[in-house]
Amino acid sequence: MSSNRRSFGIAALQLKLDEADNLELLLQKIQRTKLRYPWVRMIVLSELALRGVGAQHARELPSAEEEAFCRSARELGVWLVPGSMYEKCGSAVFNTTPVINPAGEVIARYRKLYPFLPYEKGVTAGDQFVVFDVPEVGRFAVSICYDMWFPETTRAMAWLGAEVIIHPTKTDTIDRLDELSIVRASASMNQCYVVDVNSAGQQGVGRSIIVGPEGETIHEASVEEEIIAFEIDVERVARVRTRGMKGLGQTLKSFRDSRVRYPQYEPGAVSPALEALGELKVPE
Template sequence: MGSATDTTALTIALAQYAQLPIGTPFDSFARSVRSIAESHATSGARPQLIVFPEMHLFGTPGVDAQESERLQLEAATDLHDGLTRSLGDLSRELGVWLIPGTLPEKADRGGIHNTAVVFSPEGKLVASYRKICPWRPYESYIPGTSFTVVDIPGKGRIGLTICYDAWFPEISRQVAWLGADMIVNTVRTTTRDRLQETVLARSNAIVNQVYMASVNAAEPDGMGDSLLVDPEGHVLSHLDGPRQQLLITTVNLGHARRVRSEGTEGCNKLWEEFRDDDPPVPLPLYGGSIDSTLWAPRR
């Protein structure tokens, strides 16, 4: 798992917290982040990356899906507003990488995207990712069409997915191919299929040889059971049950690259399966093929 002295060690905090209703003063969220940032400070394991669940700042308790969508549409951001500046100021104040969950982002053709954002310790919005697979027919978010990875200097690379994305192996595969050492999956699962999602977190980690960090909302907005899985599928940490909890641990992102080089359990080198002279493998479902010359993570 790594220690705080490892070159590529990254201390992460997964906040399995309940949603804050739309309109909650920003200071309430800021206090939570400050408290987390100072957690374990005396032990030297101060969090460097803090992650909240899907739509953490945009709760709509007690209303149906249609009204929830209307309220989120009214509160939507263009990623250039006061909320964005406040989030950037907070990450700069604390000197942390911050993923404050996801935000309803205004779409060019009306409606909203479900968008994960990443702020650097310098307070800059360095990445955004629009959920590709809304939970249809229950969610009306406009799907995104591109993938996102973020370089954390001196540590490694993280990729972003959102909730239901994890059910589609093509998405995690693409993010891993872009060189992610860890995929952060922000979640707000309220249904009993959270059990299957924990299995998917392990399977996506195994078949892509990446860390998987799946952080779900706490009750009453989610089923909890957040977990962190290593690149060989071992569950490193698990927040059992739906109550509000905080997971803080240190991982060595370089371990993902070692697993890819040496093989899962020293056996399986998945990213070396195809040789440059292998013929293309047609993939009719996608109208494309596996090109052997491309079958390796990008760095």
């Protein structure tokens, strides 16, 4: 497979969004992005772009809004990861990201593994990883915002073969700089692309970041609205993982070959140190 066939255009939309119904605005921005950058084959939005925070916004999926995203993907012929939305499933509410292919089909729905507790109230944790293949390009995975603070999640996606991690985020707090460090470290440790798209305006502080498989920053956004169109070379992921990052550490091979047993993953494992931290609750 030639490297040209594994190059792939992505647009990450860092939009100024209100805590409101943003569907028509999002559809308009998606369409304009494809018109301006016809070479883009995937469009990615930020976490909870559709309506913002609030489990009361939950809808059963498929919903009318999800179907509108599907029509847009089909009409434009693009892969679409429309951020995330609250999904009602029985008595549970999940923070869910659909993955829509260019035929307008939802091929997967990823439920956020680590809701931002104790603040993301009323949201249930998912328990399944989502990886999917873009034919003749590579294997992609989805992660949402707070998930990346748990490095096990990113390592699991790499273990499942992910070469590109799509990471919708909604951060409106002062820890954004720390998140940028985590994104760079995650890409470096797992030799993969990470597409971390945050919102701007009322919903977030912007500063989306795109990082490559050797930890290089492809683009770091401002705090304003930006349409970040870029091209990735997925063949590079295989080269870096095989030869070593910057020709040095072959991390994933060492992880594969190691026989280390991690105490935190032993059956019935309990950490007295972590137990002593007490209840997960809002600080007073």
